[in-house]
Amino acid sequence: MSVRVFVPRDTTALSLGADAVARRLEREAQQRGLELTLVRNGSRGLAWLEPLVEVETPAGRVAYGPVAPSDVPALLDTGLLEGSDNHPLAQGLTEAIPYLARQQRLTFARIGVTDPLSIVDYLAHDGFRGLEAALTREPQDIVEEVKASGLRGRGGAAFPTGIKWQTVLDTPADQKYIVCNADEGDSGTFADRLAMECDPYMLIEGMAIAGLAVGATQGYIYLRSEYPLAKQVLDAAIARAEAAGYLGDDLRGSGRTFHLEVRLGAGAYICGEETSLLESLEGKRGLVRFKPPLPAIEGLFGRPTVVNNVLSLAAVPFILAEGAEAYANHGMGRSRGTLALQLAGNVKRGGLIELAFGTTLRTLMEDFGGGTASGRALRAVQVGGPLCAYLPESQWDMPLDYETFAEVGAGVGHGGVVMFDDSVDMAEQARFSMEFCKVESCGKCTPCRIGSTRGVEVIDRIRANQNRDANLALLGELCETMEDGSLCAMGGMTPFPVQSALKHFPDDFQRAPEGDRS
């Protein structure tokens, strides 16, 4: 009997040589006359073990990683195809790996398990049950279910998804749209990418349900151009879903319509901001719009539009299939359900960690992450992307939920956790925050466009020890002006990482200039 062997093909596995591992496995198996069926699955999200090769055994799937092509002969010699643990790379049963076993995977239950493009696999793992349920229910009823789940937007602003949908449902129009925000621009985040590359039908299903809920017949996925593989996977999945009646003019014979198309961004961070995104989808420069009107009332081409992050939409199939309560039973306070955390940067065991709200950064960084990759002491962590604060050790023990983080001026954002060891120069990080704002500002407001340019200059002067006190005071004023006078969070929140660096790591701004150090 032919043994099934899984070699992932998400961006991270490929970036570390998964294709070469797959080729080597096939070649070696052929030379040895072994029968093996190679499956290119998605990733389990255990990035530090990629490429993670799995073998199907009667006891379950057994994992080996990280596998290099040159490991393949020895792995086969020591019984890879029987799932033997006689090799240093053997990790035992995949599902028992503590990093995975300790998670609560609701949204990411299927990633890495299935072949991302196989509808048969998707159906065998609860796929399209949410859509089938939605097709039997009234729009208001679907919206109520999403409201009851407590789901809040996972793109950063944490706005209740059901309430947004209600506004679109209540606004009459000849055409409405569902727009998926797949711009995932924050450094340290890759959960949207994993969802799209490893379980694309989940997003398609979530968007179709959103369409049924609010009466929208057209959807767009606005995908960043930095994700070429996600583009390929989504395009292929959409074609197959259409052929199988899960998209198109007659969803599963119901007479209901939902069309879906992927549109590529073009390397502009600001186009993750929802109104800039809508401008871009309309074929224009991505200038941020004034609000009101809300996109839910006047969105794409002036029509009522749901704009939701990938993970918000991806949570919906579970909610419809299992019921709002099953989702809301996870979490704490007003943060219901699970949060997809992405452990990144200088970390020994980086990857995707889906947990109910309420865990702590220390648990994540130490228990899951195993500390830094460099082995040096951990010094700072940036949670929630480039517009959020750097947190010092004193803030690593508070529970991860929207309200607790907001209280201390921090953000959960899209769940990215970027770790830095003690070689980091926080003044340099603060400078980068300003530089990033300068590069990515849409240019509409002076405080953002000019303030960030000045910010870089002022930090350069501080670092060069020129009029340090006066320049520190100037930096403080600049941050205030940006916070108060910017239209969107790009200019309005860039001061957060800068001020947090100043507040928690003041020594880094007091160092002698380069060259003067003795």
Add this chain to the structure above:
Amino acid sequence: MSDSREWTPQAIQAEIDALKHKPGALLPILHAIQDRFGFVPEGAVPIMAESLGQTRAEVHGVISFYHHFRTSPPGRHVLQVCRAEACQSVGARALEAHAKKRLGVDYHQTTADRDITLEAVYCLGNCACGPSIRVDDEIRGRITPEAFDDLVDELRTQPLEVIG
């Protein structure tokens, strides 16, 4: 480079005609043109403006807003170095300095032999395995300066592809 990469007004028009029925067609058209010719030629601007009923200034404004679109031909390979925070934490700044030195160019420039155009990028979604770079449509992780040198050698020793 073979002829099919060289643009003509007819070829530009064909790309536009295939997409102009779409709502908000300009970005898809710009992508199609850049994918096919490697850049968006100046001469394509009036054709797009005419076909979409927009002014040339509007089309120019859109092209210049987005970092992805370029208006001059790139080298045979485009190499992007991730400059964002997660990669910074594992040595992206050193990698970036090394890349510029090794290639002898700055960002948005092409090596004299026209093999490689160097670009900056802000996150490739590979943040648990940085420093990351992108070579054409392929993303590579854990790039040390040595791995970078090997990659550059590999790119340069590949026989000139015949495209088309």
